Amino acid sequence: xxxxxxxxxxxxxxxxxxxxxxxxxxxxxxxxxxxxxxxxxxxxxxxxxxxxxxxxxxxxxxxxxxxxxxxxxxxxxxxxxxxxxxxxxxxxxxxxxxxxxxxxxxxxxxxxxxx
Amino acid sequence: xxxxxxxxxxxxxxxxxxxxxxxxxxxxxxxxxxxxxxxxxxxxxxxxxxxxxxxxxxxxxxxxxxxxxxxxxxxxxxxxxxxxxxxxxxxxxxxxxxxxxxxxxxxxxxxxxxxx
Numbered sequence: 001x002x003x004x005x006x007x008x009x010x011x012x013x014x015x016x017x018x019x020x021x022x023x024x025x026x027x028x029x030x031x032x033x034x035x036x037x038x039x040x041x042x043x044x045x046x047x048x049x050x051x052x053x054x055x056x057x058x059x060x061x062x063x064x065x066x067x068x069x070x071x072x073x074x075x076x077x078x079x080x081x082x083x084x085x086x087x088x089x090x091x092x093x094x095x096x097x098x099x100x101x102x103x104x105x106x107x108x109x110x111x112x113x114x115x
Numbered sequence: 116x117x118x119x120x121x122x123x124x125x126x127x128x129x130x131x132x133x134x135x136x137x138x139x140x141x142x143x144x145x146x147x148x149x150x151x152x153x154x155x156x157x158x159x160x161x162x163x164x165x166x167x168x169x170x171x172x173x174x175x176x177x178x179x180x181x182x183x184x185x186x187x188x189x190x191x192x193x194x195x196x197x198x199x200x201x202x203x204x205x206x207x208x209x210x211x212x213x214x215x216x217x218x219x220x221x222x223x224x225x226x227x228x229x230x231x
């Protein structure tokens with residue numbers, strides 16, 4: 001049962017336009033959400049996060065929106081640049097029984113920004 | 116800056132071989148994780164450790180074991196490599212703690228393993 005879903009495997013956007021990547025989750029115990037960016041043959045790089053007590057977090061061109069009632073979050077990239085072309089993973093965190101946290105990842109969305 | 120390093124970027128092994136993947140982090144993080152990434156399947160957690168000598172199974176532990184003898188080092192062991200373990204292996208660490216930014220995991224560059 002997939003607890004974190006990224007329903008779009010791929011997305012193509014023109015350079016300069018807005019990219020919107022979506023993520024849905026099912027587990028109401030998730031309280032922290034993260035986006036990672038991954039280039040081929042490299043490890044994921046942390047991009048931006050949001051706590052469940054907020055509905056928006058912004059960092060430069062990247063903004064994450066959280067709608068708790070809909071169990072939905074989205075990553076907005078504006079303006080999109082060719083260097084943003086990568087696979088983006090949504091992740092959600094829940095406290096594990098010993099007190100530490102585990103992340104559950106979506107399957108990723110491949111973003112292609114066309115010059 | 117958090118640095119997570121993995122011993123090899125690319126590895127080719129034969130079926131039945133014992134394989135060791137090493138991961139080292141330099142930020143005194145409590146938690147360390149091993150994932151594998153396969154096309155269309157995202158990142159799947161194999162094992163994790165929240166303290167020295169402690170380990171917990173993730174979602175897909177079968178065929179793997181781990182070792183954490185020192186805080187900074189977390190090893191993934193394939194006892195008898197099989198072709199279905201061909202994958203990209205990613206190590207990550209997080210500081211631990213109560214909530215928020217301590218949950219952020221930082222990843223190494225990955226090891227691409229091919230089992231023939």
